[in-house]
Amino acid sequence: MNVDRLAEFNRGSQNASAQNVEMRPLMAPPSDPQSTQGFLDQISQLQDAIKGINENVGRLRALQQNYLQAADESQQNRLRAQLNEFNDDTQNMIRAVKDRVKSIEPTQRHPDLGIRKNQFANVSKTFMDTIERYRGLEIEFQKQESQQMERQIKIANPNATADEIDRAVHEAQSGSRPVFAQQLLQQDKYQAQETLENVNQRHQEIQKLAQSINQLTELFQEMQMLLENQSHVLNTIEASSYDVVNEVEKGNAQIGQAVTYARATRRKKWIMFGIIAAIVIIIIIVLVVKLVPQNKSSS
Missing domain, CATH: 1.20.58.70 (Methane Monooxygenase Hydroxylase; Chain G, domain 1)
Incomplete structure (x- = not known):
């Protein structure tokens, strides 16, 4: 027994x-x-x-x-x-x-x-x-x-x-x-x-x-x-888990998109910075070119 x-x-x-x-x-x-x-x-x-x-x-x-x-x-x-x-x-x-x-x-x-x-x-x-x-x-x-x-x-x-x-x-x-x-x-x-x-x-x-x-x-x-x-x-727990996973995946996708946008924005900023820098350099060159002949004429 x-x-x-x-x-x-x-x-x-x-x-x-x-x-x-x-x-x-x-x-x-x-x-x-x-x-x-x-x-x-x-x-x-x-x-x-x-x-x-x-x-x-x-x-x-x-x-x-x-x-x-x-x-x-x-x-x-x-x-x-x-x-x-x-x-x-x-x-x-x-x-x-x-x-x-x-x-x-x-x-x-x-x-x-x-x-x-x-x-x-x-x-x-x-x-x-x-x-x-x-x-x-x-x-x-x-x-x-x-x-x-x-x-x-x-x-x-x-x-x-x-x-x-x-x-x-x-x-x-x-x-x-x-x-x-x-x-x-x-x-x-x-x-x-x-x-x-x-x-x-x-x-x-x-x-x-x-x-x-x-x-x-x-x-x-x-x-x-x-x-x-x-x-x-x-089953309810699993369904909730699936919902959480889906939300996390959506969040990850949104984060990925945000990172892409951020990178594009930074790239645009650098392009704009390059353009502005080039304009500044051109202006400086133009001024230098104009000022140098005048200095020579005065002499």
Whole structure:
């Protein structure tokens, strides 16, 4: 079982919560949870936890089949206790993983947003697949439990109609009290108390399975909404990033144009300066030419 793994996983989560940081990976050197490597370490740890959930689901399948085939009451009780233990362990791990996945949602403040976005989407989808696999297992087990209950009712009361049996089974699946099932069985005064107890036990197990299925359905929908919201936020961020890039490109183009204009202006200034200088020089030459003959004539 994964009780130790779950305890270790939860201890890390509690420590991280107390420090207001995300949990560091187990058996790994400390790393900054805000860094890319710290984020990848957490993704790796979540993948290990999801793998542990899948292992539990595989064991649950085998235990369920053994339980349905068990004829001895003591063996059924032992297998039922193991099933309850594995279910509780698996559900606790699922809740812990859900909380951890939600705690590492990528945000715009992360410079490595692209890496985080892809890794977050991958681990979320893997987790959702695991939830759906577990939910499918519980649904199938509920059907098999209902079939067992139908057979027990038929044995206890051969006169029970199909509609009456269906009503008793639906009563169990909807989570209602087993009033109708008990009344149905008590129609036969020779009905054994043991069979009635077995039907009641089946009723409780089916009811518990129905609650588990509803919880898993809600959890799957919550994760789906989280992933959809995350995708929407990231798409908005990407669109904003594209707008920023476009504005920067436009700004760069405008700066380029300004530089070109500035260079042209400077070139024109130098041309004008050259023209003025040439005019000044010509004027000086003309004056010199006019003044020199006059000086010679005076002499």
